[in-house]
Amino acid sequence: MKRDARLWRLSGEHHHALVLARELSRHVASHAADAPVVRDLRGRFDRELEPHFRVEETILLPALRALGDHALAARIEADHSALRAHLAAAERGDAGHLGLFAERLVEHVRFEERELFPRCEALLPDAVLDAVDGASAPRALLAGIFVGGASTRFGGRPKGLLDAPAGGTILDGLRGHLESLSIPWVLVGRRAEYAGLAAETLDDSPPGIGPLGGLLPLLRRAGDGHALAIACDMPFVSRELIARLAGAVTEAPAIAPRRNGRWEPMFARYDARRALPLAEGRAEAGRRSVQGLLDELGASELMLSTDEQQMLDDWDTPEDMERR
Numbered sequence: 001m002k003r004d005a006r007l008w009r010l011s012g013e014h015h016h017a018l019v020l021a022r023e024l025s026r027h028v029a030s031h032a033a034d035a036p037v038v039r040d041l042r043g044r045f046d047r048e049l050e051p052h053f054r055v056e057e058t059i060l061l062p063a064l065r066a067l068g069d070h071a072l073a074a075r076i077e078a079d080h081s082a083l084r085a086h087l088a089a090a091e092r093g094d095a096g097h098l099g100l101f102a103e104r105l106v107e108h109v110r111f112e113e114r115e116l117f118p119r120c121e122a123l124l125p126d127a128v129l130d131a132v133d134g135a136s137a138p139r140a141l142l143a144g145i146f147v148g149g150a151s152t153r154f155g156g157r158p159k160g161l162l163d164a165p166a167g168g169t170i171l172d173g174l175r176g177h178l179e180s181l182s183i184p185w186v187l188v189g190r191r192a193e194y195a196g197l198a199a200e201t202l203d204d205s206p207p208g209i210g211p212l213g214g215l216l217p218l219l220r221r222a223g224d225g226h227a228l229a230i231a232c233d234m235p236f237v238s239r240e241l242i243a244r245l246a247g248a249v250t251e252a253p254a255i256a257p258r259r260n261g262r263w264e265p266m267f268a269r270y271d272a273r274r275a276l277p278l279a280e281g282r283a284e285a286g287r288r289s290v291q292g293l294l295d296e297l298g299a300s301e302l303m304l305s306t307d308e309q310q311m312l313d314d315w316d317t318p319e320d321m322e323r324r
Contacts, residue, residue: 004121006133011117013052014109020044021109024102034095041098043303045087051249053080055135060120063128072119079108140225141246143178144218145171146211146266147232148189148204158193159315160232170235170315171197177239183228183246186221188214209288211266216279222272231266233314241311245269245302252300253278254293259309263299265290267312270297 003011020041027037057080061073086101120129147160160171168176171194178185187198194201202221204213211229218227228246230237246269248255253275256268279293304312 006129009136021102021105028099142222143185143228144188164235219272219276227270236311250300253297254299257302263294
């Protein structure tokens with residue numbers, strides 16, 4: 001069906017919801033351990049579903065009620081409440097609610113596509129649909145591939161120019177993924193070996209303070225948008241994983257995966273406008289840790305599967321290249 005362009009993003013989010021429901025149904029059928037799945041569901045619910053619900057509850061449903069369509073608004077709110085309740089029950093240890101969550105989510109998505117969105121398109125004024133579009137529209141995104149560092153363990157050879165298992169160099173793979181996702185990118189850190197490989201290169205500012213010195217100019221360059229920080233020494237990162245990080249929904253000023261209890265600050269997304277003042281303050285105070293920056297920002301965790309976590313394996317030594 002042809003959908004009003006201002007509802008495209010909300011409608012597109014329904015696809016991700018159906019994928020989530022399908023994954024939950026498969027888990028229930030497998031009888032595997034529930035605790036990790038419940039934790040992952042909470043993270044995905046907060047990042048992906050809750051923001052979707054809020055747009056509907058704060059913009060669409062009040063507008064429908066103002067036009068007298070109370071029953072439709074009540075049905076949507078009841079679905080939202082039921083999904084929140086099923087998740088809360090699963091977190092309390094009642095794993096049977098995982099299957100109920102999946103079933104209700106599928107029913108809810110189908111109802112919205114068949115009933116809610118057509119009614120909104122037919123009844124709501126342009127001002128309301130424009131407000132929905134503005135509330136759900138993503139902010140501009142700029143990726144920075146971090147290529148600084150002396151690479152002493154590789155005899156000074158830049159790690160981004162190492163041959164990747166998939167062919168080409170690591171840098172070739174990363175920029176190919178970004179360009180296929182239409183994400184503009186820059187190099188962060190200036191080395192002669194990378195000359196001519198990017199349209200724009202940002203110098204560390206200030207220099208000599210590690211990754212924070214590269215993150216600062218990237219945040220400044222991103223302006224009012226988001227900055228995607230990606231290290232140049234991760235040869236296994238996939239296009240799909242970058243897309244997940246780029247599109248994850250969160251109200252926090254930053255989002256990043258965690259491995260072994262530590263953040264992955266060089267595979268992270270930062271709200272430049274909100275993160276920059278704190279990052280500058282830490283640099284001025286000599287507090288260089290980007291781990292500490294993410295803690296202080298109250299970053300959201302991007303939940304990864306075991307396979308996705310392995311994609312973040314980096315090459316710090318020549319021996320690392322022989323392990324996979």
